[in-house]
Amino acid sequence: MKALGRFWWIIVLAFIAFYPPTLGGMSAYKSGILIFVGIYIILAVSLDLLIGFAGQISVGHAAFFAIGAYVSGILTARYGASPVVALIAGMALSGAVAWVVGRPVLALKEYYLAMATLALNEIVVTLIIGLQWLTGGASGLRDVPAFSVPGFTFDNHVHYYYFVWAIVVLVVASTLAVTRSPFGRTLIAIHSDETAAKTFGIDCAGYKLRVYVLSAFYASLAGSLFAHYMGFLAPDDFGVLTSINILVMLYLGGIGTIYGPALGAVFLKVLPEVTYQFQDYELLMNGIILIIVLVFMPKGLFGILTNVRDRFFARGAR
Amino acid sequence: MNELSALVQFFFSGLTSGSVYALIAVSLVIVYKVSLLICFAQGEFFVIGALTMVTLTTKGLPMPLAFVLSVLISTIVGALVERVLIRPIQNSSVGSLIVMTIAISLALKGLALLIWGKESHILQPFSAGKPIHVLGATLQPQVLWIIGITIVALLVIWFFFEKTTLGIAMRACAENRLGASLMGISTQKAAIFSWAWGSGIGALAGMAVAPLLFMQYSSGLMPMVKGFIAMSIGGLASIAGAVIAGYLLGLVEAYTIGLISSQFADTIVFTLLIIVLVFKPSGLFGATRSREV
Amino acid sequence: MSQERGTRIEQPETMAQTDREILKVVEVSKSFEGVRALEQVSFGVTTGHIKALIGPNGAGKTTLLNVIDGLLEPDYGHVYFHGQDLVGMETHKIAFLGLSRTFQLIRLFTVNNATVLDNVMLGAHKTLQPTVSGALFFRPRTARQEKAVREKAMEALAFVGLEWAANMLPNVLSFGNQRLLELARSLMSLPELLLLDEPASGLNDAEVERFMQLLSDIRRRGITILLVEHNMKLVMNVSDDIVVLDFGRRLAEGEPAAICANPQVIEAYLGACMDNGDSR
Numbered sequence: 001m002k003a004l005g006r007f008w009w010i011i012v013l014a015f016i017a018f019y020p021p022t023l024g025g026m027s028a029y030k031s032g033i034l035i036f037v038g039i040y041i042i043l044a045v046s047l048d049l050l051i052g053f054a055g056q057i058s059v060g061h062a063a064f065f066a067i068g069a070y071v072s073g074i075l076t077a078r079y080g081a082s083p084v085v086a087l088i089a090g091m092a093l094s095g096a097v098a099w100v101v102g103r104p105v106l107a108l109k110e111y112y113l114a115m116a117t118l119a120l121n122e123i124v125v126t127l128i129i130g131l132q133w134l135t136g137g138a139s140g141l142r143d144v145p146a147f148s149v150p151g152f153t154f155d156n157h158v159h160y161y162y163f164v165w166a167i168v169v170l171v172v173a174s175t176l177a178v179t180r181s182p183f184g185r186t187l188i189a190i191h192s193d194e195t196a197a198k199t200f201g202i203d204c205a206g207y208k209l210r211v212y213v214l215s216a217f218y219a220s221l222a223g224s225l226f227a228h229y230m231g232f233l234a235p236d237d238f239g240v241l242t243s244i245n246i247l248v249m250l251y252l253g254g255i256g257t258i259y260g261p262a263l264g265a266v267f268l269k270v271l272p273e274v275t276y277q278f279q280d281y282e283l284l285m286n287g288i289i290l291i292i293v294l295v296f297m298p299k300g301l302f303g304i305l306t307n308v309r310d311r312f313f314a315r316g317a318r
Numbered sequence: 319m320n321e322l323s324a325l326v327q328f329f330f331s332g333l334t335s336g337s338v339y340a341l342i343a344v345s346l347v348i349v350y351k352v353s354l355l356i357c358f359a360q361g362e363f364f365v366i367g368a369l370t371m372v373t374l375t376t377k378g379l380p381m382p383l384a385f386v387l388s389v390l391i392s393t394i395v396g397a398l399v400e401r402v403l404i405r406p407i408q409n410s411s412v413g414s415l416i417v418m419t420i421a422i423s424l425a426l427k428g429l430a431l432l433i434w435g436k437e438s439h440i441l442q443p444f445s446a447g448k449p450i451h452v453l454g455a456t457l458q459p460q461v462l463w464i465i466g467i468t469i470v471a472l473l474v475i476w477f478f479f480e481k482t483t484l485g486i487a488m489r490a491c492a493e494n495r496l497g498a499s500l501m502g503i504s505t506q507k508a509a510i511f512s513w514a515w516g517s518g519i520g521a522l523a524g525m526a527v528a529p530l531l532f533m534q535y536s537s538g539l540m541p542m543v544k545g546f547i548a549m550s551i552g553g554l555a556s557i558a559g560a561v562i563a564g565y566l567l568g569l570v571e572a573y574t575i576g577l578i579s580s581q582f583a584d585t586i587v588f589t590l591l592i593i594v595l596v597f598k599p600s601g602l603f604g605a606t607r608s609r610e611v
Numbered sequence: 612m613s614q615e616r617g618t619r620i621e622q623p624e625t626m627a628q629t630d631r632e633i634l635k636v637v638e639v640s641k642s643f644e645g646v647r648a649l650e651q652v653s654f655g656v657t658t659g660h661i662k663a664l665i666g667p668n669g670a671g672k673t674t675l676l677n678v679i680d681g682l683l684e685p686d687y688g689h690v691y692f693h694g695q696d697l698v699g700m701e702t703h704k705i706a707f708l709g710l711s712r713t714f715q716l717i718r719l720f721t722v723n724n725a726t727v728l729d730n731v732m733l734g735a736h737k738t739l740q741p742t743v744s745g746a747l748f749f750r751p752r753t754a755r756q757e758k759a760v761r762e763k764a765m766e767a768l769a770f771v772g773l774e775w776a777a778n779m780l781p782n783v784l785s786f787g788n789q790r791l792l793e794l795a796r797s798l799m800s801l802p803e804l805l806l807l808d809e810p811a812s813g814l815n816d817a818e819v820e821r822f823m824q825l826l827s828d829i830r831r832r833g834i835t836i837l838l839v840e841h842n843m844k845l846v847m848n849v850s851d852d853i854v855v856l857d858f859g860r861r862l863a864e865g866e867p868a869a870i871c872a873n874p875q876v877i878e879a880y881l882g883a884c885m886d887n888g889d890s891r
Binding site for chain 1: 356406412420422423425426427428431432436539546584585588591592595596
């Protein structure tokens, strides 16, 4: 039993590896759902670094999701660029934007910060809609090709599933590594008490900026993966509502734990599929879920799971 | 003459949106002053008020009755939200409170979607009448209603907070929570009332402008954000500042749309917000912040 | 314990900073919305000494520490550390010069289950200065540094007697132990000058005794201490000199015996200095 507590991740990896040929039935639709889940896991864990660890509330994470998606989409659909190059270009642009706006914006506190990140999200979306000649505007960007590396094209959803999930695993592993490192410890100091942190030589502004840029990189990566999966991009998918949905995943799963937000992403993307099939209910359900979590289970699903684990699996057999 | 009439047209449009922004900003300020919260869900009350009135009038209720009922319903919803959802976590971190108001906004928006669907709804103008022509520009009579309602609302607010016991008590809470509660003023009652005021005024703004816009379940975000912009420019805790800033914002936006670009007007407004937040977070009328220790 | 020294600045004769003064506060003034918190406060701290900063509540002691530490900018005046003016410098840069500090209210790092050991290791930020790439890509050098810091952290905890608490959460510790944790943490930054803001407040007699011993040990390591305190027993026992603040002004400065005998000081603050109790 103790082994289960320590090596549960092997089970998870095995599930991911064997899903398509078994439960997934090699169907494009079912693989597609999990591709979505994977993309949102990347978004959620990257936002957790920013909110859960550095303590900077952002209601505009989708801005970088959008930049990655549209750069990939535009460069590949309109200019025939290689998807790998486009992906890197997207990350570079996202990082640059984060770098430029990060310093003044992250100096703001709480409500102001939330509003500024929201404003940034809206700026990106309105620019996408306004620059119609480049982005296709409100009607969207079409004909984004499937992702390809030299020698192989991922036009089969099952193939793309494995590609995306390989990346998801890497992203989760790297964010975990960051949080367990001295850098992650420093973020916790900044989150706990910026004033005290400064007296130990911690350049709070600099660290916040670095984490912001890092989270922007990941979000952009998710955006590019999204673009090549969908083949079509619409500005509606990248608005404040999307940012808020990611926020719900974070709190539902358990903020500040990396695993939690990943769990939250799975939950929130799979739940509609198995219960209420109607998209119209999604908004209300998300709101209610978030409210319930905030009032009754602030540590989120992961918090509950850890409690269960500690009670049953720790300290040897009962 | 054409140019002048265009400028006048923009002026009217700026007055219209300015009234809306002013009202929403004031509603945000009231909640903020008493509860130190910025209600993310304000836009939803704007929508709910308007859509409730649409439903009531289509069901055959006379307009004045529908008006009063809609305000009442929104006010009650606002008060309920405070009592049931905000009060339990009122001592949590600011982050949690921010996210809670976001959650409330999400839930209310979802509710609106279920009740009214994705379609846009339009409300009958409050009075039948032909558009008025001023200097070559057209003025919808509804605009006069909007401005009138705004003025009346502001007067009522002024009267309430300056002259009534409850209003003065609420102001005391805003200025000094501990002191007020030591004097026997119930801070919790003040909180509920502030939310009631906030949601009521927000709904009022929505209802007043509904005949001129297409309202749908998601129409709440923009007015809320612009109300927040006005609130920030106006000094965060200043009702007068919020009003002035609201009209300023409305006019600037109208002239930007008219003279510069309509496609990027929102982009410009949001950039303006970031600039205001970064350079003068306490607004034009607020006190400068000293560095915290 | 060699630290990088700041650039030397030429001093006018009257304000000559001797090599023996690690810190020199010169004519520091600060007002908040019309209230004078500090008015032309000047004094020096001799290297290797423990200097106490005392005075009634509201005299401006914490404000002065905040000015020295860069958390607050004075309206006038200078703060020279090894000849370098700290006024205008950001707090985290001042920390790199060799200043460390504790606060009146306990400020421990508690988010995401940070442990006692995490807190102490964070004190060594100057040494580690972690980066993102360091987190993502393994390098033997960083791993060695981390290990060395961990060992030093355990030593610091042992110094204050808290090594048993290393993997516990800070909020399960008693108040007195939390204060000790803060002390251990601030030692990790290898400071030359330690600013302590009422470190003994809330401690019982036994804990104060313990604290006095620790302060002496710290001084023996060559660290200079500027101590804000109300506990006169502690002050009288460990201080080499004392500076008294009242209404934002320097009232007196000198050795403990002289301060005790000073009639102005007695009237403003001490009452019976020989009482050896808490002067509040």
